[in-house]
Amino acid sequence: MKKKLYDIRIDNPLTSARRKAISEHIARNAHLSDSPIQHDWDTTVRKVLHISAHPVTFEVRFHKKKVEIYGSAPLWARLLLTGKKKEQLKHEIQLILLDTGFVNGQEKDT
Numbered sequence: 001m002k003k004k005l006y007d008i009r010i011d012n013p014l015t016s017a018r019r020k021a022i023s024e025h026i027a028r029n030a031h032l033s034d035s036p037i038q039h040d041w042d043t044t045v046r047k048v049l050h051i052s053a054h055p056v057t058f059e060v061r062f063h064k065k066k067v068e069i070y071g072s073a074p075l076w077a078r079l080l081l082t083g084k085k086k087e088q089l090k091h092e093i094q095l096i097l098l099d100t101g102f103v104n105g106q107e108k109d110t
Helices: 016-032 075-080 083-099
Strands: 003-009 037-041 048-053 056-062 066-072
Touching: 003 083, 016 037, 016 083, 066 083
Parallel strands: none
Antiparallel strands: 003 066, 037 048, 048 056, 056 066
């Protein structure tokens, strides 16, 4: 079951160029993960990105002015995700959005 983790405001919507930038960012940084990372764009809902890094899966839903992040993990993995680690994860997502042109300057969230 996927649980909503974050709503993050964005300044610029998903475009083909930003979709490509996100995919390239993930490919460039996948080696930094302890687990192999896979990602794919939903073929029916083109504004949804699926990311998996065993045992965790994420679903990223792009809207005009925000990004919704959903996650799913077994209980033992969820127990390891402390409040501090959740904030670090959110910060990393915000940096990716900034780096790929979704946010103009300062990081934003709702």
